[in-house]
Amino acid sequence: MAKPTPLSGFPELLPAQRYVEQQVVATLARTFELHGFANIETRAVEPLDQLLRKGDTSKEVYVLRRLQEDDSSKDKGIGLHFDLTVPFARFVLENAGKLEFPFRRYQIQKVWRGERPQEGRFREFTQADIDIVGRDTLPFHHDVEVARVMLEALGRLDFLPGFRLQVNNRKLIQGFYAGLGLDPDGIDEVMRLVDKLDKLPVEKVRDMLLAEAGVSEDQADKALALATIKATDDSFVQRVRDLGVSHELLDEGLDELATLVRSCAPLATERTRIEADLSIARGLDYYTGTVFETRLDGYESLGSICSGGRYDALASDGRTTYPGVGISLGLSRLLVTLIQRGVLTADRSVPSVVLVAVTDEESRADADAIATALRARAIPCEVAPTAAKFGKQIRHAERRGIPYVWFRQDDGTSEVKDIRSGNQVAADPATWEPPNEDLRPQVVTTIDEGESK
Amino acid sequence: MAKPTPLSGFPELLPAQRYVEQQVVATLARTFELHGFANIETRAVEPLDQLLRKGDTSKEVYVLRRLQEDDSSKDKGIGLHFDLTVPFARFVLENAGKLEFPFRRYQIQKVWRGERPQEGRFREFTQADIDIVGRDTLPFHHDVEVARVMLEALGRLDFLPGFRLQVNNRKLIQGFYAGLGLDPDGIDEVMRLVDKLDKLPVEKVRDMLLAEAGVSEDQADKALALATIKATDDSFVQRVRDLGVSHELLDEGLDELATLVRSCAPLATERTRIEADLSIARGLDYYTGTVFETRLDGYESLGSICSGGRYDALASDGRTTYPGVGISLGLSRLLVTLIQRGVLTADRSVPSVVLVAVTDEESRADADAIATALRARAIPCEVAPTAAKFGKQIRHAERRGIPYVWFRQDDGTSEVKDIRSGNQVAADPATWEPPNEDLRPQVVTTIDEGESK
Structure with a gap:
């Protein structure tokens, strides 16, 4: 197989970049949950007649067909959802008898649109939505609430502009x-x-x-x-x-x-x-x-990164109407653009804070035991893949951004080296701890010369 | 819109059920990261010629077409991935120059197959994969490692059989x-x-x-x-x-x-x-x-819920070969079956541990201030949607499984009621804490009369 090339409009992130996205998703989820929003995920597909109710977006829908399906198939047409609002409205109607209203949910999922790709506009992208839906009525103070929750969530992403x-x-x-x-x-x-x-x-x-x-x-x-x-x-x-x-x-x-x-x-x-x-x-x-x-x-040309509002009839089954208010963050529009411009990344490409060096293959089990002791205290680590010369093992850590290399001595004691400073100290796998700021990768930002003020 | 009906093979979870899935995903991710596996996500689609390289699976592939696309479109055919191995192999080849080998990654994503749905087999389902990939060579001890990591991860899910x-x-x-x-x-x-x-x-x-x-x-x-x-x-x-x-x-x-x-x-x-x-x-x-x-x-009829192995040529670009070893957990096969049978759920449908009662709409800002104080100490809570009678506000909490209701008195002091025991005590929003076991929803299990021993 020749080297594959990217598909335009379907962005993918390298591990250090994906780490930034994971942190953003975790921060959003934590904030939404603090405010009592429950998470749901809806299936990726909806019946075409649902997706096409708004004529405006029909050109953007990806239609699905099974490869072996013949044209006379009785399957109703299905397509990939192009936002999280249409599936959420359907979910509310389908499960109305099992939900408590007002129903507060957050949803962070990929959506697909067959649009022409351009900066900030993708064919596959992630949205993070919060909505509050009532049955028959929904007090106005919930409009205030979703605005405040999203302001707080975005405010916590302090590495963003x-x-x-x-x-x-x-x-x-x-x-x-x-x-x-x-x-x-x-x-x-x-x-x-x-x-x-x-x-x-x-x-x-x-x-x-x-x-x-x-x-x-x-x-x-x-x-x-x-x-x-x-x-x-x-x-x-x-x-x-x-x-x-x-x-x-x-x-x-x-x-x-x-x-x-x-x-x-x-x-x-x-x-x-x-x-x-x-x-x-x-x-x-x-x-x-x-x-x-x-x-x-500094990125006004991206358009709105987070939009929404009040709709008096998010969903209706003819007898009951469900008013809602919600706001949707374009996670990919926000992040992929900053990541692709090199403004955001993480300071290492792996979760490991320690690489446990291996003296020779015979003593790999000793290195494994040290790693197990560290992991028991929630310290992410990995064991060197080969018993190469220590210099090579240190470079292995360096290339991944792993800050510490652990050496077990022949007498069973250990030393740990901070490879950034070269500082090496005696350490016990049962008690040693890295500084808190080293425990997880850190998001790092650089100034974007292109557009920022 | 009439009440929608579920699509066979596309399972969806209610909020309390989804909470179980979230906990499983979080536990898997935490374990994989402790062992130095970095997360990636690949796009949902691959070129059809990649998906169809193994003739065996061709019947299962969902092909994508833009609604407005005419048959003479020059777009190459794309389809939804049916596993995470084909996209991962492509990702490795595409980014080989930017990755460090051996490359350890975990990936938890949805995949799609147009199969006939049956218990434990879905058209849309989630897989959780770990793989280690080398360039040219990959020592055997990594086979041991992926087995140990998955054993540890599954072992931590102590609410599972x-x-x-x-x-x-x-x-x-x-x-x-x-x-x-x-x-x-x-x-x-x-x-x-x-x-x-x-x-x-x-x-x-x-x-x-x-x-x-x-x-x-x-x-x-x-x-x-x-x-x-x-x-x-x-x-x-x-x-x-x-x-x-x-x-x-x-x-x-x-x-x-x-x-x-x-x-x-x-x-x-x-x-x-x-x-x-x-x-x-x-x-x-x-x-x-x-x-x-x-x-x-007790669920042997589901078949294997977690499978994998060593492949000497996960990927190859003709000049370089990338051997790999990996294991893939069928998260939906495992969880959706247990959830649909009622074996697994959570003890509440919302993250909130406290409902702050509202005496009248004029004092809603006071209730909001109490909620803000609780959230500042990472206590998830929500404010009652209306100033209904307190009995009704308590039932609002009860129906969601929220264990505590907070009442602000006219003199500015507060009391908090454990609505399970009826016990009500004075409380200060700046210091009160729920017992640790109440802070998050708990996964609860019931015996499955149907199949378990």
Whole structure:
């Protein structure tokens, strides 16, 4: 077999890089569990008719077929899931009788989309989602809760760049447009056009509002003014009021968003900021209140790395409706990009903190016994694969980043060498311990000359 | 959307069940890391020509196609991997220049096979593999090592039934048959037929050996005699010698297997047994020395739950050959069966150990502050979703298996109630700690009336 080449859009990590991803997953899981979120995994496949309910994503779905399947197969079509929301909604309906509501779950899994690969966009990638789902009703304070939990989780990833959680509320936008006198179709059209502000100059969007949405100059100017409002506190409320529009739904949205910003503000730090950004709408049509997006400092070109919101009908079986609020972190978009640019890695490629040297093959059992004693006290280690010259065994450790090499003397005593300093001391496998910072690989960061500020 | 129904062969777990799986994965990972195995994940897909190299499995492969792809697409065909060995071999070749050999890795991922589902056999399932791969050479002591590591890992899963690791050596079998005077084709044919002993009566296999493999009665009887030999120590060596067959490869196989059994014997307990079983051959043709299978006590009908062996050419790029030895645990085969039969679950469906009660919505922030104080000391908790009557809030905790409910009094002090005993005591969120056994959900086992002894 000739040397294989990577498949575009299907990133893979080397062991030291994968260690970074493992640490991130463990930190996220720990934070979500501290807040009472239970983990689930759903199968990778869903019936095609479920996956294609939203026409928008149909082009991205990978369809599965068994190799020996003939076309007349009675199997219903199945495809790989393209997010974790569609399978979660199905899981809730399928298991509603066995779940307790409100149901809080986190889910960290791979998803697949047949998109054209580009930086930060892959065909196979990992998402980390939290959602809270109620039966019939779900209090608004859960919107605050998912935002706070994700802020805390991202905040704990202190080797990542800082970020900005941007929040808005669809009731606010829709109420504002309704207060401007737009009908539902007009609201959708204006929302769609204003959403282009991140790609097109404001003058161009204004022209489109006038020509395509058929709104008046005053309506266009107010819609654009609303979208320019940003604030890290609830001062945005007065700025919206100053635009002179009133509507019941607008009031509700302003109240909710002000509550969200005030409740999250205490969690903000220099690295983890929260901002009401009234231009955020999220294209997907099922959000009905709070919406979230997140920008990574210095990597704004990646787009949002963490998005979500409130949906009044996450799932429905016709009789019962399940409202939900959730937020989804694009783990691969965030990590693979930083790892591929060399910004993030680990300081060793193996978990071992010690390599136990082997004097000769006859004494391998003695080396094994030392390793067993170390492992009994939770110290990861490995025994040298061959009884090569000690210099070669030390280089074996060095190439993997293993900081200590253990030597057993003929008299049964031991010495351990820190191969970084060359310092070698007597040691007993029943009591010796490495410094805590050596026990596990450490995530190391380097400055990205390319894009960071 | 009507209530969805499960897809046969794609098992999913409820939160308390998934917790059991999470604990097993964490225990396996911790054990593998203590022995210096680094984690990797490979992409879910491989080029079809790689997946179909072994004709045997072609019928099981799921082929992928983008929904909008036309038949003339220039994309090479890809399919979902059906094990973790094919992708690992490809990963080693692709990254050989960036890896240090011997390379030790563990990999815990889902795989897919379009097989007809039956108990213990799924279309989507999780495997946990460890392998050690060398460049050009790989010392035999690594065969011993992977067996010991997997024995230790399975031994730590003390809520599982006991198991028996069965070991054999292909050199022993092939050398024995060669010593009987069989040529390579004859060896393969006899091995194929003797492998049927677990399904067919010995007389039937003997008839087939005579008729289909064309061996003499003496050759057939000796081949069958070899396959009946089992031992938990190295006494099998003499029993093989007593059959009066000699061959250089047989000697090598006997030596290796005796070393393996002697080295693993000290790890054996009543729950974790090791046995040389000279009937074990493993159907797959790439094993060249040590072979492993594992039976779960009381669940022998599941077949082997953990299998593997030595392959002198795990991968080769024509210039360099990479020998390997590994063992693969069928996590879903093991767990999903026990979980679906109700033998294994967890004692609560959420990570929370405390539910903080809410007196009224106005004081929700006080309840949040208590939860924050508990989480700061790594105590998972959640705040009641509504300010319902306390009896209802207690039932909310009860239904999830949350053992403690926290009440804040009007004067700012707190009490915490163990809702199992009804015991309620004063508590300070800055210092209170639950007993260690309550901090995390516990895996609970019930006797399986169906199959266990």
